[in-house]
Amino acid sequence: MINTTSILFNLWTRAKTIDLLSYLANLEYDTYMNWKIETDEIARRRTLALEQGGADAVAKQHGKGKLTIRERISKLLDPSSFEEVGPTAGTGIHNKNGELIGFDPANFILGFGKIEGRRIVVGGEDFTMRGGSPSPAGLRKSVYAEKLALQHKLPLVRLHEGSGGSVSGTSGKGQSLPDPVNSPARFRSVAEALATVPVATAALGAVAGLPAGRLVASHFSVMSKKTAQILTAGPAVVERAMGEKKTKEELGGWKVHTKNGTVDNGAEDEEECLIEIRRFLSYMPDNIEQLAPVIDCEDPVDRAEEALINIVPRDRRKAFDMHHIIRSVVDQGSFFQIGAGYGRSQIIGLARMNGQVVGVWANNCKFLAGSMTADGAHKARRFMELCETFSIPMVSLVDEPGFMIGSQAEREATIRHGTAAVLTAAMTTIPWASIMIRRSFGVAQAAHYGPEGFVLAWPSAESGPLPVEGGVAVAFQREIAAAPHPEQRRKELEEELAARQSPFPRAEALGVHDLIDPRQTRLELCRWIDRVQPLLPALLGRAEFSVRP
Amino acid sequence: MTKIELETGGSVWKVLAKEGNQVAVGDTLFILEVMKMEVPYEAPIDGEVVAVHIAEGDVVEEDQLAVEIKNQN
Numbered sequence: 098m099i100n101t102t103s104i105l106f107n108l109w110t111r112a113k114t115i116d117l118l119s120y121l122a123n124l125e126y127d128t129y130m131n132w133k134i135e136t137d138e139i140a141r142r143r144t145l146a147l148e149q150g151g152a153d154a155v156a157k158q159h160g161k162g163k164l165t166i167r168e169r170i171s172k173l174l175d176p177s178s179f180e181e182v183g184p185t186a187g188t189g190i191h192n193k194n195g196e197l198i199g200f201d202p203a204n205f206i207l208g209f210g211k212i213e214g215r216r217i218v219v220g221g222e223d224f225t226m227r228g229g230s231p232s233p234a235g236l237r238k239s240v241y242a243e244k245l246a247l248q249h250k251l252p253l254v255r256l257h258e259g260s261g262g263s264v265s266g267t268s269g270k271g272q273s274l275p276d277p278v279n280s281p282a283r284f285r286s287v288a289e290a291l292a293t294v295p296v297a298t299a300a301l302g303a304v305a306g307l308p309a310g311r312l313v314a315s316h317f318s319v320m321s322k323k324t325a326q327i328l329t330a331g332p333a334v335v336e337r338a339m340g341e342k343k344t345k346e347e348l349g350g351w352k353v354h355t356k357n358g359t360v361d362n363g364a365e366d367e368e369e370c371l372i373e374i375r376r377f378l379s380y381m382p383d384n385i386e387q388l389a390p391v392i393d394c395e396d397p398v399d400r401a402e403e404a405l406i407n408i409v410p411r412d413r414r415k416a417f418d419m420h421h422i423i424r425s426v427v428d429q430g431s432f433f434q435i436g437a438g439y440g441r442s443q444i445i446g447l448a449r450m451n452g453q454v455v456g457v458w459a460n461n462c463k464f465l466a467g468s469m470t471a472d473g474a475h476k477a478r479r480f481m482e483l484c485e486t487f488s489i490p491m492v493s494l495v496d497e498p499g500f501m502i503g504s505q506a507e508r509e510a511t512i513r514h515g516t517a518a519v520l521t522a523a524m525t526t527i528p529w530a531s532i533m534i535r536r537s538f539g540v541a542q543a544a545h546y547g548p549e550g551f552v553l554a555w556p557s558a559e560s561g562p563l564p565v566e567g568g569v570a571v572a573f574q575r576e577i578a579a580a581p582h583p584e585q586r587r588k589e590l591e592e593e594l595a596a597r598q599s600p601f602p603r604a605e606a607l608g609v610h611d612l613i614d615p616r617q618t619r620l621e622l623c624r625w626i627d628r629v630q631p632l633l634p635a636l637l638g639r640a641e642f643s644v645r646p
Numbered sequence: 647m648t649k650i651e652l653e654t655g656g657s658v659w660k661v662l663a664k665e666g667n668q669v670a671v672g673d674t675l676f677i678l679e680v681m682k683m684e685v686p687y688e689a690p691i692d693g694e695v696v697a698v699h700i701a702e703g704d705v706v707e708e709d710q711l712a713v714e715i716k717n718q719n
Binding site for chain 2: 441463
């Protein structure tokens, strides 16, 4: 309407001052040679797109303590670095004269941007429109996110809040045309992205159905404890199908999903989620053809922490703090833990040694004695796949008593998940350094050593087919039972066998590269990373296996 | 009120906390035995032990409520 009025006004003023012929020539020039009308409309559409679902919907989003997708993207990225892709995708609304009176933007925002000066691809559902359930253009943009990241070989960040398809279809009229039989596999690009570029995701509000699937199809995922729930299906669908009446929070809040491994990390709020993603990406290369970034290291490589000499108690029943060992060994402040809430017998994270990125995997003897549980094995397997995919060397701090045992462990198929971890380790090609801190037993211990890895042992190291306590009870059952003082005999046998598990004979047989003073661990690992770093370029490119959720 | 819940199952080896006792941050409240390892649980706050729900020798489960401490303030 505005455009028509302005043309008429223009026409009237010009007609008054110039002769008609010259005016008509100008009109022809204006109308056919100048694109002002269209560029004005483009500008208007852009402005309308920035309004998202409208002032009320945005206020409602804020009222629930949540940011909009545009605010999230802007907080994630370096200032003014967002280059939007498809801002004019959506649906124009016209009056009966064909004039634009409104514009519904696609409800998925997509684009390039920078984190610490490094370019990434970022996208996320716009919950202020259709509750994030995809509109036709929204769906196209959302699917395009992986393709863009793959094409440009850039890390991908997805910020999720939304639900999946609706029975009314993307058009809202139940008329979505089904895909043709020869259309490419829908999730191929999602899987390809996991094998090619780092993918980090966040759940920032309710994430259900397809977006929930995309959330976990990542190398690192984090959820906001304050605002997010992750749901395969929401409460209404669950109640209808299962008769189970639960709130969103009960079904899929952080207490459920940080403990079962659906997400890697839980963060207090949205902003902390974005900080975690920035931190995760700081350890990652842009893609599988590049090496992880190396930074200057201010922490002396020969920093020897005195506490390490007595951190492992001589009494084998007494636990120690593996987190303290990790902190003492890696570059100061560089440990970024992943999956602290689940599979807790295994500690996983990224860190730096002399400025170079390493994966860190350690047993936590304070949780189920550090044994390999089903979820711990799953966590470790995914982490090995991540390191293998991006050619990141692994530092393994070993205190492995074996697979978790007992009826619950049997119900959880521990042996299958555990063996998967063992075989994944056996197939890796990245350099490994394994430090035998204390126990290294059973089949499970094999998962902590990579092929042709560098192995050092602390004086507290013990290894064998199984820990003496369990082993003695089985192997010497009759002898113990027949002894005049069975309990005493059992203890004697345990001491005798424990002595045989000492690391000295192992070192004599070159069963380890060296026996070391625990205080020298950092120095030894820094020397190792400097030795293996030149080998990494040869590992770049597609790994033999990739990351599976 | 601060509730100390068990992070894993196991058996209760030693209980040091007693109802009515004052405890300080870091004091050992009780020790579980899990997979032949001693797992001490420490007081996360200064305060008074108002309830002890476990006893030595008990076989316990994950998430079970063990001790309740009332904040000193």
